[in-house]
Every structure is written in C-alpha cells, then in structure tokens.
Amino acid sequence: MRTFRLVIACPDRVGIVAKVSHFLASHNGWIHEASHHSDAQSGWFFMRHEIRADSLPFGLEAFREAFAPIADAFSMVWHISDSAVQKRVVLMASRESHCLADLLHRWHSDELDCDIACVISNHDDLRGMVEWHGIPYYHVPVDANDKQPAFAEVSRLVAQHQADVVVLARYMQILPPQLCQAYAQKVINIHHSFLPSFVGAKPYHQAALRGVKLIGATCHYVTEELDAGPIIEQDVVRINHSDTTEDMVRLGRDVEKMVLARGLRYHLEDRVLVHGNKTVVFA
Amino acid sequence: MRTFRLVIACPDRVGIVAKVSHFLASHNGWIHEASHHSDAQSGWFFMRHEIRADSLPFGLEAFREAFAPIADAFSMVWHISDSAVQKRVVLMASRESHCLADLLHRWHSDELDCDIACVISNHDDLRGMVEWHGIPYYHVPVDANDKQPAFAEVSRLVAQHQADVVVLARYMQILPPQLCQAYAQKVINIHHSFLPSFVGAKPYHQAALRGVKLIGATCHYVTEELDAGPIIEQDVVRINHSDTTEDMVRLGRDVEKMVLARGLRYHLEDRVLVHGNKTVVFA
Amino acid sequence: MRTFRLVIACPDRVGIVAKVSHFLASHNGWIHEASHHSDAQSGWFFMRHEIRADSLPFGLEAFREAFAPIADAFSMVWHISDSAVQKRVVLMASRESHCLADLLHRWHSDELDCDIACVISNHDDLRGMVEWHGIPYYHVPVDANDKQPAFAEVSRLVAQHQADVVVLARYMQILPPQLCQAYAQKVINIHHSFLPSFVGAKPYHQAALRGVKLIGATCHYVTEELDAGPIIEQDVVRINHSDTTEDMVRLGRDVEKMVLARGLRYHLEDRVLVHGNKTVVFA
Amino acid sequence: MRTFRLVIACPDRVGIVAKVSHFLASHNGWIHEASHHSDAQSGWFFMRHEIRADSLPFGLEAFREAFAPIADAFSMVWHISDSAVQKRVVLMASRESHCLADLLHRWHSDELDCDIACVISNHDDLRGMVEWHGIPYYHVPVDANDKQPAFAEVSRLVAQHQADVVVLARYMQILPPQLCQAYAQKVINIHHSFLPSFVGAKPYHQAALRGVKLIGATCHYVTEELDAGPIIEQDVVRINHSDTTEDMVRLGRDVEKMVLARGLRYHLEDRVLVHGNKTVVFA
Structure with a gap:
C-alpha cells in the first residue's frame, strides 16, 4: 500500500493533533498508522502519520503547500515522503x-x-x-x-x-x-x-x-x-x-x-x- | 500526574482521530499520551488517549455526557477512567x-x-x-x-x-x-x-x-x-x-x-x- | 586447532570419567574442552571431549581400536570424529x-x-x-x-x-x-x-x-x-x-x-x- | 541431594582431569555434575565437581587431607564445600x-x-x-x-x-x-x-x-x-x-x-x- 509519511517535531502545546488530524480528515486522508510522543523533559512533541496515498486528492507537492501554514503556526520541523519513492x-x-x-x-x-x-x-x-x-x-x-x-x-x-x-x-x-x-x-x-x-x-x-x-x-x-x-x-x-x-x-x-x-x-x-x-x- | 484515560474501539473510517482530537482540543485537553491501531483484518480502529485531568474544564461525568454524541456517531465501544481512582x-x-x-x-x-x-x-x-x-x-x-x-x-x-x-x-x-x-x-x-x-x-x-x-x-x-x-x-x-x-x-x-x-x-x-x-x- | 571429538553416552555409574580421562592422559591427550551431563531421570551419562589432535600419538583408527575395550566395558554408545574432516x-x-x-x-x-x-x-x-x-x-x-x-x-x-x-x-x-x-x-x-x-x-x-x-x-x-x-x-x-x-x-x-x-x-x-x-x- | 563441591583452578597441563577423577573414582565418588574450562589466554584450567556426599567414605576434613598431595602436585588453588553447610x-x-x-x-x-x-x-x-x-x-x-x-x-x-x-x-x-x-x-x-x-x-x-x-x-x-x-x-x-x-x-x-x-x-x-x-x- 502506497502511503505518505508525515513526520513532525514541534514544541508541545494543546491542539497539535487536532489541527493535523483535522487537516487530514478534511482532505479525506485515511490514517494507516499514527504515532505520537510527548517529551516532558524537552517540551517537544513528535508525531508520525502514514496516510494512504490514494485517499488524498493531491500529491506531495500540493500537500506540502496546503500544510505549510499549519507547520508555520506550530513552528514545526517536518517533512513528508512518499513510500513509493525509494531512498x-x-x-x-x-x-x-x-x-x-x-x-x-x-x-x-x-x-x-x-x-x-x-x-x-x-x-x-x-x-x-x-x-x-x-x-x-x-x-x-x-x-x-x-x-x-x-x-x-x-x-x-x-x-x-x-x-x-x-x-x-x-x-x-x-x-x-x-x-x-x-x-x-x-x-x-x-x-x-x-x-x-x-x-x-x-x-x-x-x-x-x-x-x-x-x-x-x-x-x-x-x-x-x-x-x-x-x-x-x-x-x-x-x-x-x-x-x-x-x-x-x-x-x-x-x-x-x-x-x-x-x-x-x-x-x-x-x-x-x-x-x-x-x-x-x-x- | 492525574490523567483521564479515554479508550475507544470502533469500525475504522476517515475522521475518527480528527473528531476525537478536535473534541479534546476544543476543551483545551492536553494529550499526554496517544496510541492508535488500525486493524486491517477486522476493519476496526483502536485508540487510547491519556489527557491531563487538570487541562480539562470538567470531570468524568461531564466528559462522558459531552463525548457521547461522538461515540454514538462512530459506533464506539469506549470508556474513560480517572487515573486517580484506583481499581x-x-x-x-x-x-x-x-x-x-x-x-x-x-x-x-x-x-x-x-x-x-x-x-x-x-x-x-x-x-x-x-x-x-x-x-x-x-x-x-x-x-x-x-x-x-x-x-x-x-x-x-x-x-x-x-x-x-x-x-x-x-x-x-x-x-x-x-x-x-x-x-x-x-x-x-x-x-x-x-x-x-x-x-x-x-x-x-x-x-x-x-x-x-x-x-x-x-x-x-x-x-x-x-x-x-x-x-x-x-x-x-x-x-x-x-x-x-x-x-x-x-x-x-x-x-x-x-x-x-x-x-x-x-x-x-x-x-x-x-x-x-x-x-x-x-x- | 585440530581436535578429535569423542562423544559418549552410556548408563551412569561411578568411574566413567576416571576411566576415560585416564585413558586420554595415559596417551598424553590434551583436553581442550570437556562437557558432562548426568541425566537423573533416564540414568544415562553423556560426555563430550575435544582433544588436541597433535597431543595424541595416534590417529582416529588407532584411537578407536585402543578405546574399544573401555567402550564395551561401560556399554557406551560413542563415536569420535576429526575436526579436520568436514562433514x-x-x-x-x-x-x-x-x-x-x-x-x-x-x-x-x-x-x-x-x-x-x-x-x-x-x-x-x-x-x-x-x-x-x-x-x-x-x-x-x-x-x-x-x-x-x-x-x-x-x-x-x-x-x-x-x-x-x-x-x-x-x-x-x-x-x-x-x-x-x-x-x-x-x-x-x-x-x-x-x-x-x-x-x-x-x-x-x-x-x-x-x-x-x-x-x-x-x-x-x-x-x-x-x-x-x-x-x-x-x-x-x-x-x-x-x-x-x-x-x-x-x-x-x-x-x-x-x-x-x-x-x-x-x-x-x-x-x-x-x-x-x-x-x-x-x- | 547432599553434595561436596570441589572447586579447582591451576595451571593447565595434561592429566589434571585424569588425576582428579581417578582420585574420586578410587573412593567410589559419584560425580553428580562436572564442569571444566581451559583458558588458552592465561594458560589456566578451572574445574568444578559436585560429588554425592553419600557415595564417599569420608567427610570434608578427610577429603581435604587425602586430596592435598594432588593439589600440591598440580599447584592448585582449590576448596571443597559441603552443600549441607549453608553460607x-x-x-x-x-x-x-x-x-x-x-x-x-x-x-x-x-x-x-x-x-x-x-x-x-x-x-x-x-x-x-x-x-x-x-x-x-x-x-x-x-x-x-x-x-x-x-x-x-x-x-x-x-x-x-x-x-x-x-x-x-x-x-x-x-x-x-x-x-x-x-x-x-x-x-x-x-x-x-x-x-x-x-x-x-x-x-x-x-x-x-x-x-x-x-x-x-x-x-x-x-x-x-x-x-x-x-x-x-x-x-x-x-x-x-x-x-x-x-x-x-x-x-x-x-x-x-x-x-x-x-x-x-x-x-x-x-x-x-x-x-x-x-x-x-x-x-
């Protein structure tokens, strides 16, 4: 199954998961796998989603563009990759x-x-x-x-x-x-x-x-x-x-x-x- | 740290995480730990959140009442418990x-x-x-x-x-x-x-x-x-x-x-x- | 290091190790590794020796011949192999x-x-x-x-x-x-x-x-x-x-x-x- | 089962096991457990026997006396203990x-x-x-x-x-x-x-x-x-x-x-x- 892997690190606060998952759901994104980690010591939040590529209406470039405002708002260090593109x-x-x-x-x-x-x-x-x-x-x-x-x-x-x-x-x-x-x-x-x-x-x-x-x-x-x-x-x-x-x-x-x-x-x-x-x- | 543990199982579909996390965020709920599992074979979705109790404006009863409509909409089998109440x-x-x-x-x-x-x-x-x-x-x-x-x-x-x-x-x-x-x-x-x-x-x-x-x-x-x-x-x-x-x-x-x-x-x-x-x- | 591997199983009784090790020592055999197991349930004794081949004055055939009387006396199921001969x-x-x-x-x-x-x-x-x-x-x-x-x-x-x-x-x-x-x-x-x-x-x-x-x-x-x-x-x-x-x-x-x-x-x-x-x- | 534990370390050479096991067998000692280790790097040999106490005709003191000449001959660092005597x-x-x-x-x-x-x-x-x-x-x-x-x-x-x-x-x-x-x-x-x-x-x-x-x-x-x-x-x-x-x-x-x-x-x-x-x- 082809997936997009959205990997995020940012300072922890209320609403990150809500914002990201709302963004995904609003584009009909089917979450295949989701992982979260809240690091109390550093105050950072880490997150990885695998989203079924065929559930989304767009590709990586459009995703990046659409997601950028959220990423900015939460000061995210992030990237998204396509499981179909081999490293x-x-x-x-x-x-x-x-x-x-x-x-x-x-x-x-x-x-x-x-x-x-x-x-x-x-x-x-x-x-x-x-x-x-x-x-x-x-x-x-x-x-x-x-x-x-x-x-x-x-x-x-x-x-x-x-x-x-x-x-x-x-x-x-x-x-x-x-x-x-x-x-x-x-x-x-x-x-x-x-x-x-x-x-x-x-x-x-x-x-x-x-x-x-x-x-x-x-x-x-x-x-x-x-x-x-x-x-x-x-x-x-x-x-x-x-x-x-x-x-x-x-x-x-x-x-x-x-x-x-x-x-x-x-x-x-x-x-x-x-x-x-x-x-x-x-x- | 006192937390509420929200545990959910329901048929898998788009939007579950978005709905639940939006509900939590709208009440200022601070997610301390979140776990998800999407079981392809059974088509069910499983989810557990630990939310800091002091970040929420209400207790278990009010939570249950407020959350019930979402639970119904997604046919959830669910429960919430208070880490401060020992089994x-x-x-x-x-x-x-x-x-x-x-x-x-x-x-x-x-x-x-x-x-x-x-x-x-x-x-x-x-x-x-x-x-x-x-x-x-x-x-x-x-x-x-x-x-x-x-x-x-x-x-x-x-x-x-x-x-x-x-x-x-x-x-x-x-x-x-x-x-x-x-x-x-x-x-x-x-x-x-x-x-x-x-x-x-x-x-x-x-x-x-x-x-x-x-x-x-x-x-x-x-x-x-x-x-x-x-x-x-x-x-x-x-x-x-x-x-x-x-x-x-x-x-x-x-x-x-x-x-x-x-x-x-x-x-x-x-x-x-x-x-x-x-x-x-x-x- | 080339070794001979002497592997023995026999009914357990007093004197097996003494007899075998005396045999080896009498031929100047240098024991590189020795393992024993006495199985109380079955009453059997198991033993494996690795002897440096160059410490012995003879090869496998002569060893077998010289050792046979001991093996018979103790009703041993046994074999000896040469580490230099690949299986x-x-x-x-x-x-x-x-x-x-x-x-x-x-x-x-x-x-x-x-x-x-x-x-x-x-x-x-x-x-x-x-x-x-x-x-x-x-x-x-x-x-x-x-x-x-x-x-x-x-x-x-x-x-x-x-x-x-x-x-x-x-x-x-x-x-x-x-x-x-x-x-x-x-x-x-x-x-x-x-x-x-x-x-x-x-x-x-x-x-x-x-x-x-x-x-x-x-x-x-x-x-x-x-x-x-x-x-x-x-x-x-x-x-x-x-x-x-x-x-x-x-x-x-x-x-x-x-x-x-x-x-x-x-x-x-x-x-x-x-x-x-x-x-x-x-x- | 009461056992005597004979623990030995000495410079490695041919005949140690033969000597020790012959000593044990000559007194009808039933070996319950035997372990050996030959350390190539240090050139030392290590050995531990558990012998059924009731198979031997003597106690610890007499054992020590009888075994001392062998221990001396091989420059052994050794001790024997009785499993019935708790540390x-x-x-x-x-x-x-x-x-x-x-x-x-x-x-x-x-x-x-x-x-x-x-x-x-x-x-x-x-x-x-x-x-x-x-x-x-x-x-x-x-x-x-x-x-x-x-x-x-x-x-x-x-x-x-x-x-x-x-x-x-x-x-x-x-x-x-x-x-x-x-x-x-x-x-x-x-x-x-x-x-x-x-x-x-x-x-x-x-x-x-x-x-x-x-x-x-x-x-x-x-x-x-x-x-x-x-x-x-x-x-x-x-x-x-x-x-x-x-x-x-x-x-x-x-x-x-x-x-x-x-x-x-x-x-x-x-x-x-x-x-x-x-x-x-x-x-």
Whole structure:
C-alpha cells in the first residue's frame, strides 16, 4: 500500500493533533498508522502519520503547500515522503562481509525497500558478491598516511550517486568531519559494542578484557565525535567465560547485522526523529 | 500526574482521530499520551488517549455526557477512567507464593497503582505474608468432590469487595463458567507455559517431556475454555538439557511473576483492548 | 586447532570419567574442552571431549581400536570424529531464500566449517545464488499428485553426494518415511514456530489467529512424525498487535535463520547427543 | 541431594582431569555434575565437581587431607564445600526495597539456600519487612561528614555474624578499602547499569542522557576501584523514547533483582571462580 509519511517535531502545546488530524480528515486522508510522543523533559512533541496515498486528492507537492501554514503556526520541523519513492542508499564496507551480505540479501529479496546506488569499499574483496547483485562496486583504497584523496573520491561518489543515506556496514574508517557535516543524520554506522561502552577500535577485545557477560552492537547516526552520535538501535547477546575473543567476533556478527538492518529499516521508513543527541524511533 | 484515560474501539473510517482530537482540543485537553491501531483484518480502529485531568474544564461525568454524541456517531465501544481512582483488585492464590509476593511488594512499594481489596486462597499458608501487608485474607478451602460451595463463597467475596479485577496469581483451580461470564475480561490468569503449548496441568512436566529449549509464561484473560482466553503478555526463558523439571519450575517462577506483573499493570492502566479472542496492548 | 571429538553416552555409574580421562592422559591427550551431563531421570551419562589432535600419538583408527575395550566395558554408545574432516552437507530449499542465503554466506565466509555438497530444490528460483557460490544446484520438481519419483531422485542425489547431513532450509515438503529412517538424526529441519505450538502448515497464520505475543522457530531432527522430532535449538522474537501476518513472516525469517545456523553448527561440531526424543546439546 | 563441591583452578597441563577423577573414582565418588574450562589466554584450567556426599567414605576434613598431595602436585588453588553447610549471608540495603524483598522472598520460600544472618541498613525504613522474616535488623546511619564510625560498626557486625558473604542489595554507600580487602571476593554488589557503562552515581540518568535503547544491571564482586570488580552476571531490558528516567528506574528494578539473585545463587553454590579481574561461572 502506497502511503505518505508525515513526520513532525514541534514544541508541545494543546491542539497539535487536532489541527493535523483535522487537516487530514478534511482532505479525506485515511490514517494507516499514527504515532505520537510527548517529551516532558524537552517540551517537544513528535508525531508520525502514514496516510494512504490514494485517499488524498493531491500529491506531495500540493500537500506540502496546503500544510505549510499549519507547520508555520506550530513552528514545526517536518517533512513528508512518499513510500513509493525509494531512498537512494550508498553502502560502504571494508573486508568483513557479514553486514553487507545481510543488507544485500534483504534488498534482493524485497525485504528492504530502497535503491542501493552503489557499494564503496577500501578493499576489493567483496566486489564479486556485490556485482552478482547487479550493483556498481567502487574500490577506493585509503592511504593511511594521506586519507584526504580517498575521502575526496568517496565524497564525489556519494554526491554523484545522489545518496539519501550512507550506510557504514563495518567500513572501519573514520569519516572526515566535513563529510559528517554534509550528510548530518544521513550517515548510519554499526558499531560492534553496546555503546557507550568500548568506543573506538577492537571493542570485542576491550569486552574480553573487562569480562562482560553480554556483548552488543549499536546502530547510530555518525557525528564528528567518534561513536557518539544519536543511537537508533541496540541489542546484545549473551557470552560466557568459555567464549574467546574469536567467539565474540562470531557471535557479535549476528547482532551487528540484525541491529544494522533494523536501524536502517527504521530510517528508510522515516521512523527515526533526531532531537539533540537522542532519537525518537516510532518502530 | 492525574490523567483521564479515554479508550475507544470502533469500525475504522476517515475522521475518527480528527473528531476525537478536535473534541479534546476544543476543551483545551492536553494529550499526554496517544496510541492508535488500525486493524486491517477486522476493519476496526483502536485508540487510547491519556489527557491531563487538570487541562480539562470538567470531570468524568461531564466528559462522558459531552463525548457521547461522538461515540454514538462512530459506533464506539469506549470508556474513560480517572487515573486517580484506583481499581479494586482481588488476588487469588493457592500455596505457591512467588506471584503473590511479587504483586504485594510492587503494591507496597507504590509501583502498582491499585487498591488490593483482599486475598482469597484455598489454603491458609500465605495468610501471614498477606496480613503483614494489612490486607484481609480469606481461606476458602475447595472440596474436590463438591466445589460449588467454595465458588459460591468466592463469588460472594468478590462481589462484597466490589472487585474491578480478579487476579489468579497461581490459584490452581478452574473457575466455574458463571464466574468467568460474570467477570468477563476482568479475570486475569498467569499460566506457566508459553500458550498455546502445554495447556492444563503440569506444563513444566509437559515441557520436560517434549524437550523444549525455552519455557514460558502467559498472562491472559480467563474465559470458559481452559487456558484459551485472550493473551495479554508472554515471555520465555532459556533452559538446557541440564535443567531438571525442578529447575524449570524455579526458572519459570521468575518469568511467571514478571509476565503477570506486566499484564496486570497494562490492565490497571487501561492499556488492554480486547477484540474477539485477541488483545491490543498499548504498552 | 585440530581436535578429535569423542562423544559418549552410556548408563551412569561411578568411574566413567576416571576411566576415560585416564585413558586420554595415559596417551598424553590434551583436553581442550570437556562437557558432562548426568541425566537423573533416564540414568544415562553423556560426555563430550575435544582433544588436541597433535597431543595424541595416534590417529582416529588407532584411537578407536585402543578405546574399544573401555567402550564395551561401560556399554557406551560413542563415536569420535576429526575436526579436520568436514562433514558433507546437502541443503534442500524451496522458494524462500533467507535460510539458504544465510547458510551459504556463513560457509562462504568460513564461519561454518563443512563441505556443502549440493543444493536440491523443488523450484529453480535460487539457482543463480547457489551457483555463484560454486555449488551444484539440482532442480527436482515435486508433482503434488505423485511425489514418489521426486523423492526417489532426492534419495539418489543425497546418496550420490555421500551426505553426512541433510538440512531442510525451508524445504516446505514432507520427506517420506523411508528417507527419514535412512537418515535418522541426520536430517535437520527448521520449523517456523515455537514447537510444539503450531505444527504443520502456515504457523504464522496460526500464531496470528491465536494472538500470541512472541513468535519463534525450532530446529529439530526430522522423524516420521511431522514436526515432532528431537529439538536442537529454539528462539523467539517479540511481536505486538500492530504486526500483521506479513510482519510476522518478516520478523520470523531472522529467527529462523539464526536458529537453524546455531543448530547446524552444534551438529557439525558433534555437540548434539540424541537420547529418546530429546537432545543433550553441549553448546 | 547432599553434595561436596570441589572447586579447582591451576595451571593447565595434561592429566589434571585424569588425576582428579581417578582420585574420586578410587573412593567410589559419584560425580553428580562436572564442569571444566581451559583458558588458552592465561594458560589456566578451572574445574568444578559436585560429588554425592553419600557415595564417599569420608567427610570434608578427610577429603581435604587425602586430596592435598594432588593439589600440591598440580599447584592448585582449590576448596571443597559441603552443600549441607549453608553460607552465612549479611545483607546490606538502604531505602530501596526491591532487591532486599526479592532475596528475602527467595530465601523464605527455600529457593535460596543460605543462612541470612542479618540485614544492615543506613536507614530504618525496611526494618518491618526484615523483622517479619525473623531476621535481625541493624540500623547503622552513615554520617556524610564522618563515615568512619559507621563503617567500623558495619565491620564489627559483619565479623560478629561471621559472614561468609556480604551482599550490597542497593546499599548506595561506597565501602572503605579495608573492608573491601578484608572480604575480597566475598562482597557482592548490584550496580544499576550495564557496566562498564555508567559507573558511579545515577546510572539511569546517565543512560537517559545518552539515549541508549537498552538498560542493564551488573552483579560483581566489590574491589577498591568503584564498580570495577570482576563481573558475575549481567542482563538488560529494552526501553524506548517514551520511557522517562522514572520508567527506567522501574524497569531497571526487575533486572537488578534478577541479576543479583542469579549472581548470588552462583556464588552460594560455589559456581564462581575469580581469575584476575574476570570470572569463570559454571552456571
């Protein structure tokens, strides 16, 4: 079913829902799904509606125009999207294939509703797998002593492919600040720990040293501060003393790919609203 | 914060949310929490609002009167409740104390917002624990050859204490049909299996025989058919070959009490809507 | 590290561990991993050792010969395997690709230590994916009115490929009794429900009708009775009222593939001991 | 069933299991449960046996004497305990009752096999609940400006009651170093976060600020460094944007008490072996 997704954040006050739902009803809009969140601490209100596209008399542009006065009156930060228009995704990976293979399979089997524009990797290892799916593969090696040229090329490719979202599917390189800024809230990373524990390199080794009994993964938006952006989704898996660091790496892979797939799905369906350094996820 | 909880189920169509939210906004009602569910299969719409009581110019009675025309127009099954009016709960138990002790502690420490009217048990074992909490305890033995007198007494006590909810906290007796009918959707049971597996007696023994790798518990409304009423909440815990039936009983106790406490909480907060043999739980 | 896996089941009595460990120590065998289970109900004892192959002065054949007298004395059901000898796996699938793709990727990325001999399917849909991995694909259509020829061909292929294990990765066909018998404890199925709930066809639809709050998957050995064989592994995922049957199918896929991958891994590593209709899994 | 629990840690080498199991078998010892762990990183071996007491011809003292030469030969750190001799537990609490009430109920209903010697609290709030259980309650107020006298009194009480274990059931005070040292690996704390995240005060507030999607609890041995001792057990619970800090506190309580109860149970059954800053838990 084709829907329009109307996503709104604004200062909380009486009458927001009434105004929005009256607007929708007055245009005969059939609400397929509605979610609300009133955040007492920040005093903000968050709202997401899925409206059946065929119940409305107009398209996105006309909707935007008609809705703008309400949005202004309530100082809304808002957007509306069409479920029939797939977001363009650029995937970035390194050598480890589990997250990439997982996303590709979900896409290939029509579970993940998006347009995968290309895959960019600092290694050439995963080319075959990607190209079998009919997706362009760009090998952009990163010179440890001078990363700038590589990231210039990455930026160029991301722009050329008109990415709506960039997914770091275990890319293992830290994006430069200007890329983080240019694609704020559009770069999704999977970190292989339960953040804020074990920021940075080799989180499973850190976890092994600390002797934790659960390991986890965190899907978050990338910001300039490493592994500190707004968290979209997390999960954990139980380990015990008999699990070596290698076992953790293996067990962790399953959590990583599940958490990334869920987080990306939420993003693609416009279910994630960022406010400050936190997210509202209308899952 | 004192809220009014407006809970609505009705055939789905355009304009329900608009009408209800306009009604609320026109009376300056501040929506603290709102949940919606549109069930495509049944064609029904479900809705729950928590409105700050102090934002409205009237109380429950006046609200009911003012809202009635809307409810009629949309053929709503609905009710509104006041968070400041505690539901009266009658707890029923047998010999096993874990669910009862758990609920009593949650109530005693102000986590569970209700008025525990009394405890009824077919054994006298738990009297001390209950009376320490200042709650009346009724010992109503059940004669296996003639259960009628006991259930007549149970019915009398439940009526006398004006129960809004009856909780079978491992009561281990099957309520007679007339009691189930008289308190439809008001009797909550905890069954010590992941229903629909292992209906009836000794579910952990059934689970041990089948060799399952997870055991569970199910909180549901009681209907005339044993262990078949609408499910409110379920959960499971992992076991393995080294767990004996006794271990399962021990591990299961923790799941039972957690699931029952969650299910009861949802009910007390008017978060559970029953439709047919299924529930909508606005958790 | 190459290990020998010594797996033993026998009636329980004093001295088994002493005898076995003395045997190992007398040959300088370095125990890498040891697991024991004493089942009080059946009076049986179960045991699994992984011994570093390079610590022993002999290979499997000589080990078997030297150990036989102990095995006889304790009436052991036992076997020993070499971690360096990969089990031959025949995968069977239908149209749904998630379990197959998951297993192929784990194998391709060296996570699953086995030799995938071939894939047999009653449809031709997944040929490309399989052949990209360099694995033979056999399309054996099943005529609903006369299944015998298809299963004769399946039996022939399984025998020809000298399968140690047959994995039904959502094969969706019921194997005939003679195949179940011929490969007893060697055919692993993934059923898309938390057995014993929802045996047979369309378990997610059954789950939706019953209104459960968790859905699951079960990995088990295939026996002649449908969905009733010894359970190796199970898991569940939470759902709620807003999840349609289609959502359940999607959410269930992730549980299915994880549960099947774990179950198969246990089997490949000789961690599963079947006794009656139950399993001991030294995970 | 009465058992002797033989717990051993020693440098790994060939023949340990053989020697120990031969010793047991030579005295007709019936092994009820056996667990082994070989830690490749440290080169240490860990082992726990439960032996049926009535299968052995001697008691603990004679066992110790007979076993000492083996222990010496393998440089074992070891102890043996009698399941019939309950450990003496001193519980410490503050104002929050959930962990204390949970442990008291498990003890009262014979689930937790120990002797609760007394409860020490810096507040008097929980006296009634404790005394109803027939357990002495000591109110030892802590002067924020001079904590020394309080901790001297605590030390005196712990010594007087001959505590084998001290459990900080949300005690909310930091024990002085000398107490930590005097009762090394005998003081168990429950911290209300998934360590190492959110060390110190108000972890739920820290979690709310960071916007995590799961909150947790950690049961660990107390060392001089705050919240940094060897972890025994951890678990988490899912939260989302709609959960306020108060909701987290409520949801967290259930995780805290479950994790503490599990951790304490492992300790009481001699299932926890500490090596460096990590634990081996033969659960």
